[in-house]
Amino acid sequence: RPLIDRLKAAVHYTVGRLCQKIGEDHRREFSRQVIAAIAETTFRQCDVFAKDLEAFARHAKRSTVNTEDVKLAARRSTALSIYIQNKSEELTQEQRDLKKKGTGKRKSRDTEEDSRE
Amino acid sequence: MAEKDVEICFKKETISRLLSSFFNEDRTKLSGDATLLMAEMLKIFVQEAAVRSQKQAESEDCDQVDIEHFEKILPQLVSSLTGSTKYSF
Numbered sequence: 001r002p003l004i005d006r007l008k009a010a011v012h013y014t015v016g017r018l019c020q021k022i023g024e025d026h027r028r029e030f031s032r033q034v035i036a037a038i039a040e041t042t043f044r045q046c047d048v049f050a051k052d053l054e055a056f057a058r059h060a061k062r063s064t065v066n067t068e069d070v071k072l073a074a075r076r077s078t079a080l081s082i083y084i085q086n087k088s089e090e091l092t093q094e095q096r097d098l099k100k101k102g103t104g105k106r107k108s109r110d111t112e113e114d115s116r117e
Numbered sequence: 118m119a120e121k122d123v124e125i126c127f128k129k130e131t132i133s134r135l136l137s138s139f140f141n142e143d144r145t146k147l148s149g150d151a152t153l154l155m156a157e158m159l160k161i162f163v164q165e166a167a168v169r170s171q172k173q174a175e176s177e178d179c180d181q182v183d184i185e186h187f188e189k190i191l192p193q194l195v196s197s198l199t200g201s202t203k204y205s206f
Binding site (some may be wrong): 003004010011014015017018019021022023026028029030031033034037038041042043044046047049050051053054057058063064065066067069070071073074076077078080083084087088091 | 123125126127128131132134135137138139140141142144145146147148150151153154155157158159160161162163164166167169170171174175179180181182184185186187188191195197198
């Protein structure tokens, strides 16, 4: 299933970059194996999150997962919950600002992003 | 290399497709904002994993961060974020 492989590769790429940065900050390199392991775990964690999100949305009788569902998924960690709450407020504020400007352009939800990885 | 010029993050489309691929039902969709928040959450997950692994390597006086360091911190990491300890390598 090529799509899954491409998604895994995309995750691996970003994980690698994040690890590289942290490695540079702390002057301790991450081995290829550990980067692959972190990427694999992250990938699997997405499955866990996705199932939770779907269940939360369904419980609220919605078919679209929204930010409230994400906040629920983060509930077990106080620090994470606070961070996600702040990010959520940032997003809402950005959208309000955009509306005020009267551009009529909402932040695009399906941005065609340059996916050169 | 530039420091904080380019913020490393997961692409919105990647996260959207990834999470969607794991949904049980076809009709389940992800809002744009939820996708952005999940991208943030996953980034934090990775950073926590990396930083904790790094600290573990440091505590063992190792020059490089390797799988065994990650393995040691993984159960704590997963349970702190999700309340489960399912993972092992």
